Amino acid sequence: MKEIEDHEKTFDGDNIRDFVDLFIQAKHGESENSLFTLDNLFYVILDLFIAGSETTSNTLNWSLLFMQEYPDVQMKCQQEIEEKYGGRSVTWADRGTLPFVDATLMEIQRLSNIAEMSIPHTNENEAILRGFRIPKDSIIQANIYSSHMDPLYWDEPRQFNPERFLQDGKIKKNKAFMPFSIGPRMCLGENLAKMEIFLIFTNFLQRFTFKRENDDIRHSFDCIFEQLTSAPLPYKTRPISRV
Numbered sequence: 001m002k003e004i005e006d007h008e009k010t011f012d013g014d015n016i017r018d019f020v021d022l023f024i025q026a027k028h029g030e031s032e033n034s035l036f037t038l039d040n041l042f043y044v045i046l047d048l049f050i051a052g053s054e055t056t057s058n059t060l061n062w063s064l065l066f067m068q069e070y071p072d073v074q075m076k077c078q079q080e081i082e083e084k085y086g087g088r089s090v091t092w093a094d095r096g097t098l099p100f101v102d103a104t105l106m107e108i109q110r111l112s113n114i115a116e117m118s119i120p121h122t123n124e125n126e127a128i129l130r131g132f133r134i135p136k137d138s139i140i141q142a143n144i145y146s147s148h149m150d151p152l153y154w155d156e157p158r159q160f161n162p163e164r165f166l167q168d169g170k171i172k173k174n175k176a177f178m179p180f181s182i183g184p185r186m187c188l189g190e191n192l193a194k195m196e197i198f199l200i201f202t203n204f205l206q207r208f209t210f211k212r213e214n215d216d217i218r219h220s221f222d223c224i225f226e227q228l229t230s231a232p233l234p235y236k237t238r239p240i241s242r243v
């Protein structure tokens with residue numbers, strides 16, 4: 001709030017410095033009941049920090065755990081990156097060229113389920129869904145976890161198996177895969193999250209192999225809930241340099 005107040009005091013319409021300035025500018029021309037209020041600005045920023053940072057960092061946290069626990073998958077990802085790009089850094093322009101890496105990241109998202117449920121939504125009108133009446137103004141949450149673990153859609157859903165997302169060397173879609181939810185209120189940051197995860201994951205694996213702290217002790221895949229999303233139980237990993 002202090003940051004926002006400072007921005008208000010020093011606002012100069014000819015020199016828009018950042019998102020907060022842009023919001024303040026939009027607020028100026030608006031009527032009294034506008035949604036461009038300082039309170040809303042505060043919550044938008046909160047959304048970006050919570051929804052935008054913990055989600056991606058927890059997914060990366062899970063991905064390193066999966067790599068140290070499944071060294072064969074880690075090696076296959078590394079081989080694919082090496083065959084395509086040798087030692088040069090992987091960039092976002094390279095997306096779509098590493099199917100095994102993509103399949104591995106999808107399988108990590110499916111099993112880690114960092115957002116097990118969607119955000120609560122409400123219906124403005126009564127609806128009938130498969131014979132069930134859903135009264136107006138109900139609170140509705142989609143169960144993403146159940147979709148990701150449903151044996152109707154996944155063969156041996158508890159197994160970590162990136163190959164399930166591949167067919168003839170290409171990504172095979174599965175409509176039950178929805179880590180970012182679906183519909184008009186699905187995750188706003190999907191593209192940003194995918195970019196961050198792809199870049200960090202590939203460039204990490206290119207430079208390091210992640211190993212268990214103790215070779216003989218398997219780490220649990222149980223989870224704990226951080227603010228909003230699930231994270232692995234704390235673990236130590238050993239990044240062994242490959243360069």
Ligand code: HEM
Pocket residue numbers: 047048051052053055056059114115117118119120142144179180181182184185186187188189190192193
């Ligand atoms: C791996 C990373 C992420 C996952 C798995 C994820 C997942 C989700 C899920 C499941 C929802 C609920 C959608 C619903 O209720 O139907 C959601 C909403 C949202 N996410 Fe993400 N998210 C991720 C990263 C991000 C990032 C990086 C940002 C922003 C920079 C972001 C911003 C939002 C916002 C603003 C909403 C609310 C959208 C709305 O209500 O219209 N998320 N996300």
